[in-house]
Amino acid sequence: DTGVSQDPRHKITKRGQNVTFRCDPISEHNRLYWYRQTLGQGPEFLTYFQNEAQLEKSRLLSDRFSAERPKGSFSTLEIQRTEQGDSAMYLCASSLAGDRGRTGELFFGEGSRLTVL
Amino acid sequence: GESVGLHLPTLSVQEGDNSIINCAYSNSASDYFIWYKQESGKGPQFIIDIRSNMDKRQGQRVTVLLNKTVKHLSLQIAATQPGDSAVYFCAHQGGTYKYIFGTGTRLKVLA
Numbered sequence: 001d002t003g004v005s006q007d008p009r010h011k012i013t014k015r016g017q018n019v020t021f022r023c024d025p026i027s028e029h030n031r032l033y034w035y036r037q038t039l040g041q042g043p044e045f046l047t048y049f050q051n052e053a054q055l056e057k058s059r060l061l062s063d064r065f066s067a068e069r070p071k072g073s074f075s076t077l078e079i080q081r082t083e084q085g086d087s088a089m090y091l092c093a094s095s096l097a098g099d100r101g102r103t104g105e106l107f108f109g110e111g112s113r114l115t116v117l
Numbered sequence: 118g119e120s121v122g123l124h125l126p127t128l129s130v131q132e133g134d135n136s137i138i139n140c141a142y143s144n145s146a147s148d149y150f151i152w153y154k155q156e157s158g159k160g161p162q163f164i165i166d167i168r169s170n171m172d173k174r175q176g177q178r179v180t181v182l183l184n185k186t187v188k189h190l191s192l193q194i195a196a197t198q199p200g201d202s203a204v205y206f207c208a209h210q211g212g213t214y215k216y217i218f219g220t221g222t223r224l225k226v227l228a
Contacts, residue, residue: 004160031214042206042218043161056215091160097214105151106208106216108160 002026004109006092012115013082020078021112025094032075033106034067035091043091049075050097082116089113129225136194138222140207143188147211152181152192154203155221161206164192194224202226 005024013019025032031050035043046065047057051072064082069075079086090113093106130136142150148169153161167174167181167190174181180193190207204221 033215035218040220042208042220045215045217048215050214056213093160105163105166106161107163108153110158110160 004092004094004107006090006109006112008112009110010113010115012117014117015084016081018078018080019082019114020076021090021092021114023075023077023092023094023109025073025075025092026096026107027073029094029096029107030072031095031097032069033093033095034075034077035093037089037091037111038087046077046090079114082114084116087114087116126220127223127225129227130197131227132199133196136192136197136201136224138192138194138205138207138224140190140192140219141188142190142207142209142217144209144211144217145188147188147209149210150181150183150190151208151210151216152179152190153206153208153218154201155206156203164205197224197226199226199228 007022011019033048034046036046037043045058046061047067049069052069064080067077089111091108091111093108095106151166152164154164155161165176165179165181167183172183178195182191194201204223206218206221208216208218210216
């Protein structure tokens with residue numbers, strides 16, 4: 001399978017615990033995005049990377065959230081001291097920046113569903 | 118600020134009829150638009166895109182129309198099938214490289 005893969009698909013944790021999600025983008029894609037989606041809502045932008053550089057981070061993202069893409073390939077999203085409000089689907093997507101930086105289609109993974117008890 | 122909104126949260130259509138899903142956006146700088154389909158428990162799946170230098174683009178059974186004057190986007194699905202039942206999102210990009218998604222419209226296909 002050459003699509004975007006995310007792991008784990010489901011995570012149940014207790015409030016206050018740390019969780020980490022991993023995303024493996026399509027191999028030649030240089031841009032990687034993290035989104036959060038709650039029930040009945042559209043995906044909400046969290047952050048994105050071009051290669052290993054984190055170029056933009058949502059102002060909605062608290063200091064408990066951190067994302068990395070150390071070698072410009074896979075990425076991790078860590079949530080520290082989880083809260084019940086963090087329960088959501090965390091979606092990863094990748095794309096290939098084209099001429100003059102224009103981006104094309106975003107390819108999404110199946111998401112990692114987080115439930116905080 | 119940037120926003121993408123949808124006129125109808127739920128759309129029910131008879132199988133075989135055409136479906137039209139609408140979307141409004143507010144950012145005049147938006148220059149790239151995408152429609153996504155999301156089935157329950159899955160990630161969004163690309164349907165069709167359009168850049169701001171175009172008014173219309175057609176795919177297989179789908180057409181996207183862009184009206185930049187009123188900042189409106191629509192997705193037309195011809196001969197709607199049961200497999201088209203899903204939530205549809207429009208998203209736009211402009212000014213930065215992030216994509217802004219709307220709330221979504223649920224399409225229900227009635228047999």
